[in-house]
Amino acid sequence: MNKFCKLLTMVLLLVASQAAHAALNVFSCEPVWAALAWELGGDKLNVYSATTALQDAHRIEARPSLIAKARSADLVICTGAELEIGWLPLLLTQSGNGKIQPGTPGFLEASSFVLKLEVPRLLDRAQGDIHSAGNPHVHLDPHNIAKVAAVITDRLSQLDPANAATYQSRGKEFQDRWAQAMQRWEQEGAPLKGLPVITHHKNMTYLIRWLGMREVGNLEPKPGLPPTAGHLAELFSNMQRDPAKVILRTPFQDARPSELLASRAKIPAIVLPYTVGGSDKAKDLFGLFDDTIQRLLQAAK
Amino acid sequence: MFKFHAAIVAAVLALGLPQLSHAASDAELQAIREEIKQLKQSYETRIEALEKRLQEAEAKAGQAETSAAKAETAAAAASSRPATESTFNPAVSLVLQGTYNNFSKDPDTFRIGGFIPAGGEGLGKRGFSLGESELNLSANIDPYFRGSFTAALTPENEVEVEEAFFQTLGLLNGLTLKGGRFFSGVGYLNEIHQHAWDFVDAPLAYQAFLGTGARGNYSDDGLQLKWIAPTDLFIELGAEAGRGKNFPGSDRNKNGIGSAALFAHVGGDIGTNYFYRTGVSYLWTSPRDRQFNDLDSAGNAVVNSFSGDSRLWIADFILKWAPNGNATVTNFKLQSEYLRRIETGTLDFDMNGAGMLGMPVAGGYSSNQSGWYLQGVYQFAPRWRVGLRHDQLQAGTVNIAQVLNGTLTPQDFPTLLGHTPRRNTLMFDYSPSEFSRIRLQFARDESRPDGVKDDQLLLQYIYSLGAHRAHKF
Numbered sequence: 126m127n128k129f130c131k132l133l134t135m136v137l138l139l140v141a142s143q144a145a146h147a148a149l150n151v152f153s154c155e156p157v158w159a160a161l162a163w164e165l166g167g168d169k170l171n172v173y174s175a176t177t178a179l180q181d182a183h184r185i186e187a188r189p190s191l192i193a194k195a196r197s198a199d200l201v202i203c204t205g206a207e208l209e210i211g212w213l214p215l216l217l218t219q220s221g222n223g224k225i226q227p228g229t230p231g232f233l234e235a236s237s238f239v240l241k242l243e244v245p246r247l248l249d250r251a252q253g254d255i256h257s258a259g260n261p262h263v264h265l266d267p268h269n270i271a272k273v274a275a276v277i278t279d280r281l282s283q284l285d286p287a288n289a290a291t292y293q294s295r296g297k298e299f300q301d302r303w304a305q306a307m308q309r310w311e312q313e314g315a316p317l318k319g320l321p322v323i324t325h326h327k328n329m330t331y332l333i334r335w336l337g338m339r340e341v342g343n344l345e346p347k348p349g350l351p352p353t354a355g356h357l358a359e360l361f362s363n364m365q366r367d368p369a370k371v372i373l374r375t376p377f378q379d380a381r382p383s384e385l386l387a388s389r390a391k392i393p394a395i396v397l398p399y400t401v402g403g404s405d406k407a408k409d410l411f412g413l414f415d416d417t418i419q420r421l422l423q424a425a426k
Numbered sequence: 427m428f429k430f431h432a433a434i435v436a437a438v439l440a441l442g443l444p445q446l447s448h449a450a451s452d453a454e455l456q457a458i459r460e461e462i463k464q465l466k467q468s469y470e471t472r473i474e475a476l477e478k479r480l481q482e483a484e485a486k487a488g489q490a491e492t493s494a495a496k497a498e499t500a501a502a503a504a505s506s507r508p509a510t511e512s513t514f515n516p517a518v519s520l521v522l523q524g525t526y527n528n529f530s531k532d533p534d535t536f537r538i539g540g541f542i543p544a545g546g547e548g549l550g551k552r553g554f555s556l557g558e559s560e561l562n563l564s565a566n567i568d569p570y571f572r573g574s575f576t577a578a579l580t581p582e583n584e585v586e587v588e589e590a591f592f593q594t595l596g597l598l599n600g601l602t603l604k605g606g607r608f609f610s611g612v613g614y615l616n617e618i619h620q621h622a623w624d625f626v627d628a629p630l631a632y633q634a635f636l637g638t639g640a641r642g643n644y645s646d647d648g649l650q651l652k653w654i655a656p657t658d659l660f661i662e663l664g665a666e667a668g669r670g671k672n673f674p675g676s677d678r679n680k681n682g683i684g685s686a687a688l689f690a691h692v693g694g695d696i697g698t699n700y701f702y703r704t705g706v707s708y709l710w711t712s713p714r715d716r717q718f719n720d721l722d723s724a725g726n727a728v729v730n731s732f733s734g735d736s737r738l739w740i741a742d743f744i745l746k747w748a749p750n751g752n753a754t755v756t757n758f759k760l761q762s763e764y765l766r767r768i769e770t771g772t773l774d775f776d777m778n779g780a781g782m783l784g785m786p787v788a789g790g791y792s793s794n795q796s797g798w799y800l801q802g803v804y805q806f807a808p809r810w811r812v813g814l815r816h817d818q819l820q821a822g823t824v825n826i827a828q829v830l831n832g833t834l835t836p837q838d839f840p841t842l843l844g845h846t847p848r849r850n851t852l853m854f855d856y857s858p859s860e861f862s863r864i865r866l867q868f869a870r871d872e873s874r875p876d877g878v879k880d881d882q883l884l885l886q887y888i889y890s891l892g893a894h895r896a897h898k899f
Contacts, residue, residue, distance in 0.1 A: 165805050179751065180752045181752055184753050184897075185897065186746075186753075186899045188695075189691070189702075189899065190664075192654060196654045211860075211894060211896065212897045220654065221599070221601050221602045221652065223595060232810035250861065252889070295755045310733075348858065351808040377750075378754075
């Protein structure tokens with residue numbers, strides 16, 4: 126009888142502890158939002174990122190492992206603005222999960238909470254694979270990350286009211302640290318003002334605007350089309366009048382076009398981490414911008 | 427307070443050092459007066475400066491307020507849209523395609539030797555030919571349902587409803603219910619639309635067992651329930667019930683279910699570079715009077731009919747590779763399916779009495795036939811892919827009672843004579859963007875009866891416009 130009571134107590138405690146520790150499942154489309162969710166929720170969350178820093182979010186397929194993860198998710202955090210249009214809608218309809226459909230609290234489209242640049246006036250695929258709501262690569266301006274962090278904090282508190290106090294305090298603490306870090310980056314990045322750059326794809330727009338740099342061209346002839354020899358030659362001749370100082374690309378982009386133009390124009394071609402995990406130093410959000418600014422300063426010398 | 431202090435100071439001075447205080451008090455008083463004057467001046471300048479700063483700050487705050495208000499109106503203007511009837515437009519997309527075909531043998535006489543013909547769409551026409559234009563409209567209906575409609579407009583000016591279904595959105599626990607007309611979830615390739623295939627035509631096994639014809643899919647009118655397990659490993663179980671009107675079934679005038687299907691799929695990631703899905707499926711249909719044309723041993727055109735049960739098993743497998751999971755520059759996929767169909771029932775020979783016996787002859791029928799295909803497609807540059815496919819079918823065992831008891835000969839069923847249809851296909855495709863593709867395909871087709879070989883050259887274009895289509899795995 127005594128043993129039975131002990132066993133029953135242990136079982137009840139185990140069950141109670143499981144219920145109390147039911148972490149919120151967060152499915153993030155890109156590593157940057159996974160890193161942000163982790164900063165804001167810590168071990169109260171099970172965070173999963175659908176893509177890695179080495180993958181182009183435009184080209185992902187709704188593969189089985191993603192469907193399985195979406196099925197169990199409580200909150201989906203994606204960039205939106207048609208960045209994931211090729212696979213996220215299919216994931217959501219195939220997941221059999223009514224909690225994460227657009228319009229529910231479990232669906233968070235980060236880019237809808239920030240001001241988007243380059244909203245196209247003409248919606249025509251002759252202009253390339255353009256996004257109708259504007260440039261979706263919003264995470265490279267840390268002010269946008271602060272805005273999205275505030276939304277995520279409120280959403281986590283809404284979905285998991287039991288831990289709302291933790292989320293609010295972590296959120297405030299993150300905003301303070303982030304504000305200090307932004308000041309520091311803006312000071313460190315002051316020498317980069319006016320730096321003319323060429324990017325592979327139009328996915329660094331927000332970084333360029335934040336640091337006051339100048340985008341003088343893209344390796345892609347139109348957004349979404351692979352770089353061609355003809356277009357690289359055109360860029361090279363344009364550089365006689367309007368020179369660029371550095372060519373920027375991400376870890377998931379083909380190195381060859383950057384290196385071809387770099388060797389012809391005698392300017393450096395560098396890789397920016399672009400998102401969390403994109404380099405050894407970019408282990409978290411702070412490291413991402415630290416490393417980005419360091420690499421840019423190094424190349425601008 | 428000041429007065430009190432002043433009083434104390436005065437008293438001390440008066441009572442303290444009278445001799446010094448007289449001479450000192452004047453100088454001290456003067457010094458104190460100077461100090462106070464200086465303090466007053468410095469405080470005044472400081473207060474003035476503070477007031478100035480406060481004024482500037484207020485002005486800036488006022489400016490900030492106006493620009494914030496402006497920004498708000500701008501944002502509101504940008505986000506507002508005129509409310510018209512077309513505000514909730516569904517996603518509309520259209521696929522345009524066409525081919526140039528070069529067949530060494532007449533495509534109209536195409537049959538797969540050893541298998542009851544399905545009567546589906548043929549190989550196509552020699553020369554230039556428009557393909558099927560596919561129009562899709564889809565949208566969320568309300569928080570609970572999503573709808574999708576796909577019409578195929580054939581070059582012969584017919585409109586076919588390829589898919590028209592609703593799908594639940596709000597169910598929980600991994601369940602999705604789909605209803606209407608849809609491509610069955612059996613196998614792997616069947617749920618993929620023809621314009622998204624890696625080859626111009628369907629595998630021989632699909633044509634023989636699912637009656638898809640060269641360019642179609644097996645679809646049914648009915649319901650499908652899918653369940654995804656709450657595990658990190660992708661486990662999907664599905665069940666379908668439907669009318670069963672398409673080959674291998676037939677359209678019947680009966681209550682209840684004409685076809686049923688079950689399938690189970692498992693999938694996931696292996697490391698960061700490999701992604702797979704594999705599964706088994708089962709399809710049961712129950713055709714009555716499923717007719718096909720043949721020739722009897724004297725060369726007369728006869729119409730035969732099968733009635734009975736048809737059971738199909740499919741095992742499917744697909745493996746995709748991309749360096750670090752990034753398929754943009756290079757990627758590879760390996761895909762294979764194995765099908766086995768067992769049919770039992772009765773086969774009526776010569777329904778119309780046009781054969782040499784002049785009358786129909788009925789008898790029992792059973793068949794156990796199988797087939798498979800294996801294909802690999804490699805993208806070696808951002809826009810270029812090459813693919814190789816091998817198709818093979820085994821006619822297996824076909825027991826026709828009329829032949830076994832000697833009433834008729836095997837030559838009275840020339841289409842069903844034992845044969846091992848084979849085909850090898852090589853393709854190259856070039857995709858200027860995600861929405862356009864041009865394909866060149868060569869095939870050596872040995873699936874016709876009597877070992878007749880057909881050399882095929884197909885040039886195809888596939889263009890899609892409108893809403894962005896989904897990247898199905």
